[in-house]
Amino acid sequence: MFRLPENMEPAQRFAYLLKKYLEQTASTEEYDAFFAMLLTHEYDALLKEKIGQDYEHAHQLLIDDLPPSTAHTIMKNILDADKSTRQVLRARRRLTSRFWWAAACMAALLAGGAYFFSVLTRTGGVYEPEIPSNSRTVKNNTSGVQQFTLADGSSITLQPGAVIHYPVQFNDSLREVYLEGNALFEVKPDASKPFLVYCRNTVTRVLGTKFNIITNEKEKNVEVAVIYGKVQVYKNKSSKEAEKDVEKSVILTANQKAVYNETAETVTATLVVHPVPIDHSRQHAPDSSAVKAAPAAARVPFVYDQTRLESVFDDIKAVYGIDMEAENTNLYHCLFTGDVSNKDLFGLLRVICLSINASYEINGTKILIKGKGCPP
Amino acid sequence: MKPVYDEKKLLKLLSDDSEYAFQLLYDHYRPRIYKLSVLYLKAPGPAQEAVQDIFLKLWFSRKNLLTDQPLEPWLLTVTKNHLINQLKKVAHQWVTIDEKDLASGEDGLLSLELKESKARLAAIIDTLPAQQKQVFLLAKEDGLTYAQIGARLNLSALTVKTHMARALKSIKQQLLRNNSRFLLILL
Known part of the structure; x- marks a missing residue:
C-alpha cells in the first residue's frame, strides 16, 4: 500500500x-x-x-470531444431551458454509441436565384457570414447535373442552373456553403467542423443526414424536408438585425419538414407530404431522382389480425419514425384486421381510421388519432 | 485561443439573443472546456453536465456581458468555479459512503473457509447487477483501486465506490438472510 x-x-x-x-x-x-x-x-x-x-x-488531451449529437443535445437543452420551461434537461448521461453520420445530405433548392446571395451581403445586419476572399463560385450552365468535390472530400451535385459558393479551404471550425438552386450534397463526416448550408434566410445545420431544401419564391417560404438523419433549421440572423422576438429553431428527424415563412419569419415543423419508411441501413445517398420517386412500400408488412391499435402505432413509429398520439386511450383498445402493407402511411391511416370510426390529423410532427375508441 | 470570427461582433449579437452567435461561440470553446471537464471529473457524463451548466450560464448572462472584453477569461472563471464545486460535491459524497463499515463489525461478513460457502458467495455475486458485479470482481479478485477500475470502465472513482458499497450491502444482506455465520475477509 x-x-x-x-x-x-x-x-x-x-x-x-x-x-x-x-x-x-x-x-x-x-x-x-x-x-x-x-x-x-x-x-x-x-x-x-x-x-x-x-x-x-x-x-x-487525449480525450475525445463530445459526439456531435450530444453537443447538439446540450445546445438544445440550454435554449429550451431559456425559452419555455426554464427547466434544464440533463444531457443524456452516457453516449457510448458512435454518432451515426449518414454519408450524405441532399439539398435541392428551387428558385432562389441571385437574390439570395445579395440578401446576405446587403442587409447590413449585425452579423454577416464571412465569405472567404478565396471562395469559389460554381454555376451549372449545362442541362444535366454537374458534380464536383470540395476540399474536405464532400461532394456536391448541382442541378441545372444551380449556383454554389464555397471556400477553397474551409476554416478551422465550420464548413459553410452558400446555395442558389438545386443541389445534392454528400457530406464527409467531421465532428469538429459542422456543415452549414445557407439558403436565403435560413441556415440548415447538417447533423449527419439527407435532406431536401425547396424554396418557393411565390409563397415566400423555404422548406427543409428530412429523408433520414437529423438537421437543425434556423433563421439566419443576418437577414433581420437585432430582433427581439424569440428566434425559432427546429430540429428535424426523418419524415419531418420545416417551413420557413419569410413574411411571418417563423419556422414551423410538420410532417412531409409523403413519409417514407426510414432505411436505417442506408450508408450512401441515392441519386437525386430517387428522392422524387414515389414512396416505397413499407418494409415491415402491415398485416394484422385482431391487433390492438397500440401495436399498429408502434409499427408505424418503428417504420416511419413518426410519433402517434391518441386523443383518448380507449382508441388503443380498438382491434384492426387487414392487410395494409401496400399502402403508404396516410393510405394506411385512412383504412384503419375508417374501420374504427376515427379520424387522423397532423399535429406538428405527430399524428393525432381522434375518435371515441373502443371499450377495453 | 484565437477568437472566433470577430468576437466583439458575436458578443454584441449574443446580447441581442442571437442563437447563431451563441452556437458559434459554443462550437469554438466547447471542445476545450469539455476535455478539461473530463480531466477533472473523470467521466463523460458529469463532464457533459458541466459543459451544459457552463454554457447555460453564458446564455443566461448574455445581456450582462461586456462586449468589449474577450470572452475567454470569463468562461474560464465560470469553468473553474463550476469544476471546483462539482469536485467538492464528489468529495462530499465520497466521504459519506463508508463501504468498509459494511464488511466488518458485529454482524459483518464472515470469513469463508469452506469450499461450498465460496461457491455460495460466487452464486450471490452472480446475482448482482452487471456493473456492481464487475466492479466487485475487479476490486476483489484483481485487486484494482477504485481509480483504476474507474479508468477501465470509464466511470468516476466515486461511481465505482458507490457500486462497491451497494454490492457489499447486497452481499451482506443475502448472507444474513441465509443465516450465515461466516466471516468474510473482504477488505
Whole structure:
C-alpha cells in the first residue's frame, strides 16, 4: 500500500494528491486524503491555478470531444431551458454509441436565384457570414447535373442552373456553403467542423443526414424536408438585425419538414407530404431522382389480425419514425384486421381510421388519432 | 485561443439573443472546456453536465456581458468555479459512503473457509447487477483501486465506490438472510 509522504507541506501534499487524482493513479487512501483536503476549501486557489494551467493545454488531451449529437443535445437543452420551461434537461448521461453520420445530405433548392446571395451581403445586419476572399463560385450552365468535390472530400451535385459558393479551404471550425438552386450534397463526416448550408434566410445545420431544401419564391417560404438523419433549421440572423422576438429553431428527424415563412419569419415543423419508411441501413445517398420517386412500400408488412391499435402505432413509429398520439386511450383498445402493407402511411391511416370510426390529423410532427375508441 | 470570427461582433449579437452567435461561440470553446471537464471529473457524463451548466450560464448572462472584453477569461472563471464545486460535491459524497463499515463489525461478513460457502458467495455475486458485479470482481479478485477500475470502465472513482458499497450491502444482506455465520475477509 502506498503511503503518503509525511514530510510534505500541506500545499505540496495537495498538489501531489491532485496530480495523482488527475492521473488516476491515486490509491483509495490517497482519494480519501485528497477529498478531505478539498473539503477544507483551503486549497481552492491552488486548484484554480492548476485548472487554468490545464486549460491552456486542454486541446492536447487525449480525450475525445463530445459526439456531435450530444453537443447538439446540450445546445438544445440550454435554449429550451431559456425559452419555455426554464427547466434544464440533463444531457443524456452516457453516449457510448458512435454518432451515426449518414454519408450524405441532399439539398435541392428551387428558385432562389441571385437574390439570395445579395440578401446576405446587403442587409447590413449585425452579423454577416464571412465569405472567404478565396471562395469559389460554381454555376451549372449545362442541362444535366454537374458534380464536383470540395476540399474536405464532400461532394456536391448541382442541378441545372444551380449556383454554389464555397471556400477553397474551409476554416478551422465550420464548413459553410452558400446555395442558389438545386443541389445534392454528400457530406464527409467531421465532428469538429459542422456543415452549414445557407439558403436565403435560413441556415440548415447538417447533423449527419439527407435532406431536401425547396424554396418557393411565390409563397415566400423555404422548406427543409428530412429523408433520414437529423438537421437543425434556423433563421439566419443576418437577414433581420437585432430582433427581439424569440428566434425559432427546429430540429428535424426523418419524415419531418420545416417551413420557413419569410413574411411571418417563423419556422414551423410538420410532417412531409409523403413519409417514407426510414432505411436505417442506408450508408450512401441515392441519386437525386430517387428522392422524387414515389414512396416505397413499407418494409415491415402491415398485416394484422385482431391487433390492438397500440401495436399498429408502434409499427408505424418503428417504420416511419413518426410519433402517434391518441386523443383518448380507449382508441388503443380498438382491434384492426387487414392487410395494409401496400399502402403508404396516410393510405394506411385512412383504412384503419375508417374501420374504427376515427379520424387522423397532423399535429406538428405527430399524428393525432381522434375518435371515441373502443371499450377495453 | 484565437477568437472566433470577430468576437466583439458575436458578443454584441449574443446580447441581442442571437442563437447563431451563441452556437458559434459554443462550437469554438466547447471542445476545450469539455476535455478539461473530463480531466477533472473523470467521466463523460458529469463532464457533459458541466459543459451544459457552463454554457447555460453564458446564455443566461448574455445581456450582462461586456462586449468589449474577450470572452475567454470569463468562461474560464465560470469553468473553474463550476469544476471546483462539482469536485467538492464528489468529495462530499465520497466521504459519506463508508463501504468498509459494511464488511466488518458485529454482524459483518464472515470469513469463508469452506469450499461450498465460496461457491455460495460466487452464486450471490452472480446475482448482482452487471456493473456492481464487475466492479466487485475487479476490486476483489484483481485487486484494482477504485481509480483504476474507474479508468477501465470509464466511470468516476466515486461511481465505482458507490457500486462497491451497494454490492457489499447486497452481499451482506443475502448472507444474513441465509443465516450465515461466516466471516468474510473482504477488505
